[in-house]
Amino acid sequence: MQLQATEHGWAGYFQAMASPCMILLEQALPYEQAYQNLMHLAQEVWRIEHKYSRYQSDSVLSHINQNAGQVTAIDTETYQLLFVAQLLWQLSAGRFDATSGVLRRVWRFKGQNSIPTQEQINELLPFVGWDKVKLTTEHIKLQRGMQLDLGGVGKEYAADRCAHLAGELGLDHCLINLGGDIATDGRRANGEAWQIGIEDSQQVGKVGQTVPLLQGGMATSGDSFRFVEVGGQRYSHILDARTGWPVTGAPRSVTVAAPNCTEAGMLSTLALLHDAAAEPFLKQSGRPFWLQW
Template identity: 30%
Template structure:
């Protein structure tokens, strides 16, 4: 399905005319902006729930951060090519799921991308494309096949020295999922965790309507083309319309194919709807690398997953069950 407009997403809130109200707090967590929204009858109760969500997100950051030298992720990276590292079942499961997404996307998604040499610069300092041999060498240590899992011993081993894993492409989504689950278990019937664009929703607005996302042109954010309901699921958008370089008339995005070392081309925005923000986060990035035809076809084979892809010409391609009327 093809249309011609550009997508940017934001949530649209209903009017506060019922006994329950929407309470929201914005703060910096995991190095990014988080917006935590809950529906509650009293502000003091809502603030307590928001505090609980913050504590949970901070716990996850300590577990998966590659910047914290004391984290289990950092220990895995330091032990690459040396020895396996025993980790918590939670981290082991997250890494196993990440490997599963790598297999699903034929390596377009790969948490060992952290091993890549940062040879592409998107700050205006690049004057030429890196040499082919330099690009090839930049991904020599990347490869999810070399992440060795021992379920019985709960260990992770990176086969080659210099390998690293990182959760930049799904960590915030996972944090959003876990914060949502925690709040549901505490009795919060409705809310949104927005982890810097990785959004997960549950329940309904105080007026009984579904949470909705606005489909909007990022160059004209006041003009929404459509509203789409988001019912107990996550929505994530990846974009490169602000971070790219152009050489010889070709546009190169900041999203690098971990298999080749070359930037993805052809797509400027990818939005994914999925049951979990973790999966939506990983797939949104993967679609850039897979390309619109392969990406849409792959999404159409996945139950409960939908996508909206915008190419560099401004044309929009959607998965089978996305209905947009403009």
């Protein structure tokens, strides 16, 4: 954690969930007290990352995956996160599926210079499908060969947890930014909205527009910087779990504001999975949104 003084308080910088993260605190605190509080928030993010990372062999998620074919006991927090994944599967009519992580065996995107064959995808599709998962409040059972990946919901959940924890710590004017997934329990110290920059989908690191956030969450989903181009055709990293192929015709970037980051993330993800119908889908949600095509 790197802590820097700002005009109105403090900013803490750290890495988590393969993303640059920042916590802004507009509160006059001594350095040591500010550092201790912001480190406490960062540790909560790291806790969630370790618990639900598929890259950590001793994580809860890895244990569930390694135990596929058998019943695995889960705690309340894990059930709640899995319930969100189940809800996304239901709302997306199967387009989003937390069991589709097995498709990353043929869709790597980073450094990929060819696309998989239909036969390769067909070999993996039998291991995709939330309808094959047995979930209760205390147990989960995957079919043998299946794997869970909570990358689509974990970071948003962590942002909300941090915002809630900040309130418990008495940090009244605090903004959590986990790689673009944002949450806050309240407005700035001067009573104004936080100003959130949305990255230009065409240029890395450039802010395309700035939008206000008084309270709640904001999330951005897109494929602006993660895709593979083969034979002059661009393939998004957003996969339709029903087919195993990338979505087509979707916006490059979708940003949504909602009462919490988890809902914002759900809506932005669902919008992308609706392809060219992203805008009418978001209008029906009634939440503020911003699209880049």
